[in-house]
Amino acid sequence: MSTMVFRERIAILALLCALIVPCAAVGGQAGSPGIKEGDLVSVNFTATTGKGEVVRTTFEKSAKDPALRKSQYYEACAVFAPEDVIAGRAGGSIPGLSEALIGMRAGEKKRVVLKPDAANVSVDPAKRKEMPCVRNMPKTIRMSPQEYVGAFHSFPIVGKEVPITPYFKAVVAEVSEQSAVLDCQIKDGDRFEDSFGTVEIKIDQQNVSMVLSPRLGSNFPMEGGQLGKIVSSDGIKFIVDANNPLAGIPLTVDLEIASVTGAARLDSLQIKWVEDYDKGIALAREQKKPAVIVLYADWCGFCKRFFTQTIQDPRIKTFSDRFVWIKVNSDTQKKYYEMYEQKGFPLIVILNRDGQPMDRMDGFKDASAFHDELAKTSKAL
Secondary structure, eight states: OOHHHHHHHHHHHHHHHHHHGGGSOBOOOTTOOOOOTTOEEEEEEEEEOTTSOEEEESOHHHHTOTTOOBOTTOOOOSSSSOEEEETTSSOSSSTTHHHHTTTOOTTOEEEEEEOHHHHTOOOOGGGEEEEESEEEEESEEEEOHHHHHHHHSSOOOTTOEEESSSSOEEEEEEEOSSOEEEEEEOOTTOEEEETTEEEEEEEOSSEEEEEEEEOTTOEEEOGGGOEEEEEEEOSSEEEEEOSOTTTTOOEEEEEEEEEEEOHHHHHHOOOOEEOOHHHHHHHHHHHTOOEEEEEEOTTOHHHHHIIIIITTSHHHHTTTTTSEEEEEETTTSHHHHHHTTOOSSOEEEEEOTTSOEEEEEESOOOHHHHHHHHHHHHHHO
16 A cells, blocks of 8 residues: 555545534543432523423523523523532433433533433422322321330420421320320410421310411422322312423433532531531531521421431532531520520521521421532522
């Protein structure tokens, strides 16, 4: 083969390579490891339907473009910034996106098509539940000793208070070999603000009624720890739907990886709580940091879920060094309950660097909702 022919073939091969490269993913930090399951990925994206209508974008300029065609499913971001997604895990605003991130690298851009089967977003009727707005219970509750121990993990003692609902306690009034008698400690007309609506207490001679005025669009805890959205209510019942609103819709997603935090690094992140209010405030002032204050009660089931589920989410742990974290049992330290005009448990208050309240969250927040609030607050600081 002549030298000239050889050079011509090399030139043709180089040209073919140049033509092939733009069809693949673009960019990515050379030598950086690919994204693995469990990594926390900050990703910018614009997701569109087959008609080219946008359902979600992390780009503020795009979202505010009047020429942008928005789908009926469009939902604006709480904060226009890269969304934090745990690679390979269910969750996030775009179903199936977390799986598409596997193998990508920081800085890489890519277009992916998420089909309903790949995104696992087929509509499941079992995830749509009808719930009553009113729940009734007797003012005086009689339980067997076995039922009492199973519910409260201790033996009944006259005068002891126990958490009978997320909103109020009951006191043990009588104890015998056959039963324990509990009296509900609540007043008619008491109101509690929760993340999914307002609960009002109504009492007659025999029963306590908890009447919920649901907040449409808010998350509601379902059986098995799953969260659904309240989609409708007629005042007698409300409908909770855990299906993703994009169920069954193929999506095209243009995405760019902003940063990657490895799963091993996430495991090392821990939120360090200060459990003395005055010391926590002083530490925030000394470090010139904003503070997150959680006012809780030991008996509150939603408080326990917040500490064991929400706070342990890797997306929340990434904020561990940005705030001073203070938790106070305002059920036993009543002055803080009154100071913050608390109406229920938990109450989450965020203070700015000057110690002034800048955000307040009544009731339970799941990791996604709490992350959005922290991100919004951080951006405003």
